[in-house]
Amino acid sequence: MRFEERLLKPYAEPVSFSELRQGVIYFSVSYLDDQLLMPTVEPLIYVGENLDAGDVGRVLYFQDVSSYRRGIRRDSPSKEDEATFFAVSEGKMPPIFEYERALDELLRCALRRRKMPEDRL
Numbered sequence: 001m002r003f004e005e006r007l008l009k010p011y012a013e014p015v016s017f018s019e020l021r022q023g024v025i026y027f028s029v030s031y032l033d034d035q036l037l038m039p040t041v042e043p044l045i046y047v048g049e050n051l052d053a054g055d056v057g058r059v060l061y062f063q064d065v066s067s068y069r070r071g072i073r074r075d076s077p078s079k080e081d082e083a084t085f086f087a088v089s090e091g092k093m094p095p096i097f098e099y100e101r102a103l104d105e106l107l108r109c110a111l112r113r114r115k116m117p118e119d120r121l
Helices: 065-069 099-115
Strands: 025-031 039-049 059-064 085-089
Touching (some): 025 099, 039 065, 039 099, 059 065
Antiparallel strands (some): 025 039, 039 059, 059 085
C-alpha cells in the first residue's frame, strides 16, 4: 500500500465560517498536550447558525455524527433520542477541518512525533 506524497504547510488550515455547509461532516482536531503530540479527532456535523432565539452575534451549531446518522435533529420530538450538540460563537470556534485538512494536521503531528525520543511520547 502506498499513500501519495504531499507537501504540508507549516500551519493548520481550519475551515472558515463562510465555508461551512449545513449537514456536512467536519473534523475537530485538538491535542491533549502542549507539545501537540497526542491528537484527538472528533467527527461533527454542522447543523446551522443562530438556531436559538437568544443567540447574539453569530453562533454556530454542531452535532455528533452518530445521532445525526440515526436521524436525530435538534427538533426531534422524543426526549429518548440522545444527541450531543454544541454551540460556539464566532471568534471562539475550535479548529474544525474538512477531511483532507484534518489529515494534514495529523501528518504534521506524525512529523513532530518522529522528532521526539520514544520515552517522551
